[in-house]
Amino acid sequence: MLAFSLILGFVVMQPPDNLNDVVVWTFNGRITEEWHADSAMYVNPQYCKRAWFKYSEIPCNYFADPIYNLLTIPPYINNLGSLFEGGVQCAHIQLNKGWPCDNAYDDDHQPPYEVPEPVFYDFATRNANDSIYWLGNYTYPKSNASIANENWQDFLLYWAYEQIDANVNALEFDQINAGYRFTTTGTSGNNSNDGYDDYAIGTANFATNLSVVCKHGIINPIEWFMPTDSASSNNDSVFLAFDDNNETYWHSSFAGIHWIEIDFGRIRTIQQVYLRFPSNHILNNFEVTYWNGNTWQNFSPQISFTGNIDSICSFLVEPIKAIKVKLVSTDNEVWLSEMQLLGQGFRQYL
Ligand SMILES: [Ca+2]
Numbered sequence: 001m002l003a004f005s006l007i008l009g010f011v012v013m014q015p016p017d018n019l020n021d022v023v024v025w026t027f028n029g030r031i032t033e034e035w036h037a038d039s040a041m042y043v044n045p046q047y048c049k050r051a052w053f054k055y056s057e058i059p060c061n062y063f064a065d066p067i068y069n070l071l072t073i074p075p076y077i078n079n080l081g082s083l084f085e086g087g088v089q090c091a092h093i094q095l096n097k098g099w100p101c102d103n104a105y106d107d108d109h110q111p112p113y114e115v116p117e118p119v120f121y122d123f124a125t126r127n128a129n130d131s132i133y134w135l136g137n138y139t140y141p142k143s144n145a146s147i148a149n150e151n152w153q154d155f156l157l158y159w160a161y162e163q164i165d166a167n168v169n170a171l172e173f174d175q176i177n178a179g180y181r182f183t184t185t186g187t188s189g190n191n192s193n194d195g196y197d198d199y200a201i202g203t204a205n206f207a208t209n210l211s212v213v214c215k216h217g218i219i220n221p222i223e224w225f226m227p228t229d230s231a232s233s234n235n236d237s238v239f240l241a242f243d244d245n246n247e248t249y250w251h252s253s254f255a256g257i258h259w260i261e262i263d264f265g266r267i268r269t270i271q272q273v274y275l276r277f278p279s280n281h282i283l284n285n286f287e288v289t290y291w292n293g294n295t296w297q298n299f300s301p302q303i304s305f306t307g308n309i310d311s312i313c314s315f316l317v318e319p320i321k322a323i324k325v326k327l328v329s330t331d332n333e334v335w336l337s338e339m340q341l342l343g344q345g346f347r348q349y350l
Pocket residue numbers: 240241242243244245246247248249250336337338
């Protein structure tokens with residue numbers, strides 16, 4: 001929010017009496033250097049603005065990197081008698097670039113870094129067939145991000161905070177509409193409904209799947225987010241219970257007590273536990289608990305079953321803060337298609 005009266009050095013800025021008296025300078029690009037601000041002063045503006053965060057231009061964190069020295073720009077503009085408005089471009093996300101740090105999904109490990117594919121598929125607007133809604137004929141794959149996606153909101157707010165820390169006086173969030181396109185000549189049952197996205201439609205439940213370690217055909221899970229198990233019947237199948245794919249599963253060893261565990265690495269708010277078993281291998285006896293940093297705790301209501309006959313078991317629980325979640329079973333063997341922990345907050349990628 002803008003301050004109503006900002007006193008900086010010898011300059012006193014007051015809100016205008018009439019919006020028609022406001023002069024706003026916008027620059028086709030960021031104001032990142034003093035000469036940009038000096039140019040703006042030609043029209044003696046009350047406000048200088050241009051988005052400081054753009055999804056496609058993040059080789060690194062501009063705002064915290066002393067190389068760019070952005071901290072000095074807003075005070076410099078203030079001393080020239082103008083307020084500086086940073087901004088966040090909300091609408092688009094580009095697969096080939098636009099991630100603030102190196103990651104396992106980037107091909108050359110050089111900036112600009114590629115958006116990790118699980119993140120991109122999470123952020124991007126998808127149609128009713130779960131396909132990405134691509135934008136135009138761009139050389140680089142680009143999509144609208146889903147503004148209703150809490151992960152995307154968190155990502156944008158992350159960059160907003162970075163700009164606040166870099167001394168901006170105000171923030172602007174532009175292009176907040178996701179892209180929707182309907183085939184007006186389509187027939188009933190045969191309309192592509194491009195731009196449909198499940199987050200916008202499913203607003204009754206904003207819970208985020210915090211436990212996906214790989215999805216959409218990605219074979220290898222993210223290295224720093226590996227789940228663990230008591231033992232598997234085949235090598236490394238444990239992550240198949242966390243890949244958002246009902247056709248793949250973790251298969252424990254035979255006999256004994258079995259467990260499977262996901263370690264978030266930091267505290268997550270969990271409000272739903274979703275288990276899915278292959279219909280021909282339903283788990284009868286199991287218990288799910290969480291690690292709060294000190295002890296293993298029961299959810300409320302408690303998740304502890306004997307004689308279960310359902311292949312899908314979904315539990316809404318009181319929101320709790322967990323670092324790990326574990327399923328334990330005394331059945332001779334466990335087949336687990338999915339163990340999804342849904343809750344709040346940005347996922348594991350930042
Ligand atoms: Ca699976």
